[in-house]
Amino acid sequence: MKETNDAYVMRTEIPGIPKDDIKIEVNGNVLTVRAEHDETKDTKNEFTQEYRSFQQTYTLPSTVDAERVEAHCENGMLEILLPKTAAAQ
16 A cells, blocks of 8 residues: 555455456445456366455545545556545645
């Protein structure tokens, strides 16, 4: 995590999980990042199943504006932007 003048920025790697399988939730001052991916592959008449899951919960500082949290995921890297409240800036 890093801090700028107007936001906190979190980055975490979530390789092999499509961005549609990632859920970001803010409840009060608690941020939950959850990802779950279940995939069945058929290779040469053999079935293999891959299951990946991830969940992490963070307590946010009171200076975060929870209504404006944004998340972007590209190439297995998840970035969450946590804007600061106007008073904190």
